[in-house]
Amino acid sequence: MAGRELTSIRSPRVKSARRLAKRTFRHRERRFLAEGPQAVREALGLPGVLTELFTTAEAESRHAELVTAAERAGVPVLRVSGEVMAELAQTVTPQGLLGVCTFVDVSLADALSPPPTLVTVLAHVRDPGNAGTVLRTADAAGCDAVVFTDASVDPYNGKCVRASAGSLFHVPVVAGTRFETLIGALRECGLTVLAADGAGEHTLDAALDGGLLDRPTAWVFGNEAWGLPEEILRAVDHVVRVPIYGRAESLNLATAAAVCLYASARAQRAGRAVPGAAPADGVSSARPS
Amino acid sequence: MAGRELTSIRSPRVKSARRLAKRTFRHRERRFLAEGPQAVREALGLPGVLTELFTTAEAESRHAELVTAAERAGVPVLRVSGEVMAELAQTVTPQGLLGVCTFVDVSLADALSPPPTLVTVLAHVRDPGNAGTVLRTADAAGCDAVVFTDASVDPYNGKCVRASAGSLFHVPVVAGTRFETLIGALRECGLTVLAADGAGEHTLDAALDGGLLDRPTAWVFGNEAWGLPEEILRAVDHVVRVPIYGRAESLNLATAAAVCLYASARAQRAGRAVPGAAPADGVSSARPS
Incomplete structure (x- = not known):
């Protein structure tokens, strides 16, 4: 008492x-x-x-x-x-x-050992509610780690903790990493690094059909208003866009992340590309070997 | 001036x-x-x-x-x-x-003519920000209509209008419909009615693999805290859950809706079930013929 x-x-x-x-x-x-x-x-x-x-x-x-x-x-x-x-x-x-x-965050080295299958990177995410929602979604989609870069909001911000609905305590979280350090470490442990951006070269459907999402992947999500800076878009392996089938200008950050992460989770669990689907706009051949 | x-x-x-x-x-x-x-x-x-x-x-x-x-x-x-x-x-x-x-909403009859391919139903959604985000997501996923039942928030609530980011003006919106009236009308124009609920009988993956999502579909989303009432879960054709691969208890409403709607959009555009996939836990056979 x-x-x-x-x-x-x-x-x-x-x-x-x-x-x-x-x-x-x-x-x-x-x-x-x-x-x-x-x-x-x-x-x-x-x-x-x-x-x-x-x-x-x-x-x-x-x-x-x-x-x-x-x-x-x-x-x-x-x-x-x-x-x-x-x-x-x-x-x-x-x-x-x-x-x-x-604090519950872990070192980048610990988060990447053993080598993960699915990682979420929050780069330049400034709204703590959005960051927490993405963390919760990453947990639900089975991500092995969530990395907050030094340009993103503090994962321990009260709004982020609340929006994560407990996931801050479930998923290994890495905080305050520089993107330049991070991308090298992600590649070293065999991850394909994909950035989600409305101006992406491939649609998510093409990435799925081309088998790009079957492999171990790190998804990079950017700022809710302006997306990702040029240097990150250039540094990643592929920039992928969630297709807009209607007239909305864009999706919000957390919903776009949900669509990307669940597409990866499903493709990885299926363990193969969709049979019979033609490699779409060069995604297959562009895969790092 | x-x-x-x-x-x-x-x-x-x-x-x-x-x-x-x-x-x-x-x-x-x-x-x-x-x-x-x-x-x-x-x-x-x-x-x-x-x-x-x-x-x-x-x-x-x-x-x-x-x-x-x-x-x-x-x-x-x-x-x-x-x-x-x-x-x-x-x-x-x-x-x-x-x-x-x-007001820009249309009648249910107008929204369902010509028969739509993908419809979003907000049943018992009370938070206007969530409702607006789902409306925006439904627009992005190419929904032909979004129906707010009479137990949901007012689509003209300021927070809903803002969160919709313009989509209130793009997608035919129906407001204040009784669910009992709605479900009959949806079925009459050939839609399979799916409810998204954490306690669903089928996972979204099983629904995809079984070809359930290839057909014209209305997705019903419920309250952010307690989901959907029994009478709606009983009335729909199938209750589908977004799989939770990690340790999160659930997804939030808008992210769950994004995963479901984009799964449908992709399956409908592919126009067929994934070849070679076995019908999963009775989803195929349970499809209304």
């Missing part, structure tokens, strides 16, 4: 957790905030990750099992008033549970 | 536009607000839809061509102060252009 309820936002424990809303403090302390029962449960599933749990009296009774599990794991549980929780939480309607967690 | 700048939010024209932020007034007047240059341009492309254009002096010079085109089309252009625009617009950083538009 939690001790006396903290009712002041000036309490040192509260102040210390609250400043983790800022990137500077998160990275200095290598700790971040995870809101809501789902995130807290996932964090608790990884030994040593949940270091402190804030709860309101109401949430403590609603999620009694979870709070007890945290206490059993030796996690300090602090009961706070609704007002303090509202200050700590970054959502309009906080769910009454907020965990302080240690 | 616009006349004298309106600087008071009490001006009758401003008040009249402003109340269209509320559903009740929108439906009474059958008019809605479309924010930003993209939406205004799309609205202007449909004769008679744009009935009034509010602009700030800055936006008028930035989008001079668009404002001139509106004037040439006989649309009254009203210049307002930045403050008035901030009151009218529903975004934090309004883009200085706001159109008043007549």
